[in-house]
Amino acid sequence: MKRLAVSFFLITLVIPFCFAQRELVHAYPSKLGFDEDFIKQKVDSIMEMGIDSLAFPGAQLLVAKNDTVIFHKAYGFHTYDSIQPVALNDMYDLASVTKISGPLPALMKLVDEGKLDLDKPFSTYWEPWKRRKDKKDLTLREILAHQAGLVPYIVFLQKVLRKNGMIKRRFVHNSLDKKFQGQVYDGLYINNRFERKMNRIINRSKVSDEKKYKYSGLPFLIFPSLIEQLTGTDYQSYLDENFYQPLGCHTLGYLPKENHYVNAIVPTEVDSLFRKTLVKGWVHDENASLKGGVSGNAGLFGTADDLAKLMLFYQNYGNIDGQQHISPETVKEFTEVQFPENDNRRGLGFDKPLLDNPELPLGEAYPSPLASPKSFGHSGFTGTFVWADPEKKLTFIFLSNRVYPSRDHRQLYGLNIRTALQDVFYKAEGLRTD
Numbered sequence: 152m153k154r155l156a157v158s159f160f161l162i163t164l165v166i167p168f169c170f171a172q173r174e175l176v177h178a179y180p181s182k183l184g185f186d187e188d189f190i191k192q193k194v195d196s197i198m199e200m201g202i203d204s205l206a207f208p209g210a211q212l213l214v215a216k217n218d219t220v221i222f223h224k225a226y227g228f229h230t231y232d233s234i235q236p237v238a239l240n241d242m243y244d245l246a247s248v249t250k251i252s253g254p255l256p257a258l259m260k261l262v263d264e265g266k267l268d269l270d271k272p273f274s275t276y277w278e279p280w281k282r283r284k285d286k287k288d289l290t291l292r293e294i295l296a297h298q299a300g301l302v303p304y305i306v307f308l309q310k311v312l313r314k315n316g317m318i319k320r321r322f323v324h325n326s327l328d329k330k331f332q333g334q335v336y337d338g339l340y341i342n343n344r345f346e347r348k349m350n351r352i353i354n355r356s357k358v359s360d361e362k363k364y365k366y367s368g369l370p371f372l373i374f375p376s377l378i379e380q381l382t383g384t385d386y387q388s389y390l391d392e393n394f395y396q397p398l399g400c401h402t403l404g405y406l407p408k409e410n411h412y413v414n415a416i417v418p419t420e421v422d423s424l425f426r427k428t429l430v431k432g433w434v435h436d437e438n439a440s441l442k443g444g445v446s447g448n449a450g451l452f453g454t455a456d457d458l459a460k461l462m463l464f465y466q467n468y469g470n471i472d473g474q475q476h477i478s479p480e481t482v483k484e485f486t487e488v489q490f491p492e493n494d495n496r497r498g499l500g501f502d503k504p505l506l507d508n509p510e511l512p513l514g515e516a517y518p519s520p521l522a523s524p525k526s527f528g529h530s531g532f533t534g535t536f537v538w539a540d541p542e543k544k545l546t547f548i549f550l551s552n553r554v555y556p557s558r559d560h561r562q563l564y565g566l567n568i569r570t571a572l573q574d575v576f577y578k579a580e581g582l583r584t585d
């Protein structure tokens with residue numbers, strides 16, 4: 152059995168949670184009615200199994216009840232060489248968790264302010280789609296619920312690589328200059344005009360006539376530009392000023408190397424196709440990378456603590472320090488299933504439980520079959536998963552780098568590890584008998 156590194160949270164006094172403190176409050180699980188022995192036995196066993204099965208070299212789990220963290224523990228190492236243990240303040244590439252942590256709160260606020268209408272054609276706000284017959288009538292509601300028939304993904308990397316795998320120098324340079332300012336990795340810079348090329352390809356992409364659930368990350372590539380257009384503010388600054396700073400999310404953001412964090416950054420994949428090295432501190436997703444690392448589909452980095460603060464903000468329906476930054480009505484609308492009649496479980500941007508989830512066995516459920524229908528969250532390709540349950544007041548954060556050393560490692564899915572871990576806490580509540 153592999154050597155297992157484990158880090159624990161520090162326990163503080165149980166005091167009422169307040170966003171103004173900008174720090175999370177911790178308590179022993181038993182203080183809030185959970186069976187600690189049951190949790191420790193089950194979680195340790197699942198995590199150990201995950202590491203032994205090469206589902207991930209290391210991971211961490213944070214769980215909050217109400218507004219209090221009852222469990223935060225790290226397991227394993229950054230890589231399979233077992234040199235650097237996972238620490239509780241490590242930063243991760245959040246992958247598609249970016250979608251609900253970056254553009255989505257901004258879109259919610261803009262809807263709240265009447266600057267966006269979910270049921271007007273998206274082309275009302277995004278001019279290029281007015282000239283596209285198959286896109287001009289698509290609504291933001293359809294787009295955010297993955298009900299618009301958009302292409303799931305476009306591999307833009309194909310546009311910058313030759314057939315022999317060599318980089319096209321008209322798109323990517325090894326040095327920074329006025330025409331190549333977006334950085335995709337150490338010593339790699341993208342042509343400023345490439346983003347416009349990406350947008351043109353998205354604008355011209357096909358749309359299915361059949362309106363059914365089909366997950367698409369394409370619109371999230373253009374949401375940052377839309378947000379800048381509607382707010383007159385730089386996308387990253389808008390997120391910092393309206394959400395991350397008020398929430399005390401000290402590490403949540405793009406391009407972590409620019410901010411010189413003291414936190415260690417967990418590596419993702421050994422990239423044999425594009426960057427030809429271990430990807431660490433730069434976004435793993437190639438499309439986000441080609442946008443200079445700042446995108447709506449991926450690119451955010453952060454710690455478990457910061458993600459917990461954001462998910463608690465959602466779970467508390469838009470409240471920060473007693474102030475409503477987004478109205479409860481808007482948050483509730485975004486977190487509700489939009490098209491159940493089409494067998495589409497999705498909310499607006501948020502993922503939701505399978506429609507028949509309570510009736511399913513654990514191995515087939517998503518997430519835990521004990522999660523309430525009001526719960527919501529999102530997963531990420533790199534092995535991340537966040538979920539909030541406003542009915543049962545449970546918040547669940549799982550972070551791993553399952554794509555190390557290769558994205559071919561898919562045991563995280565096959566073993567249904569995240570669902571099994573989440574299920575432990577639903578079952579542990581109320582088991583304590585002393």
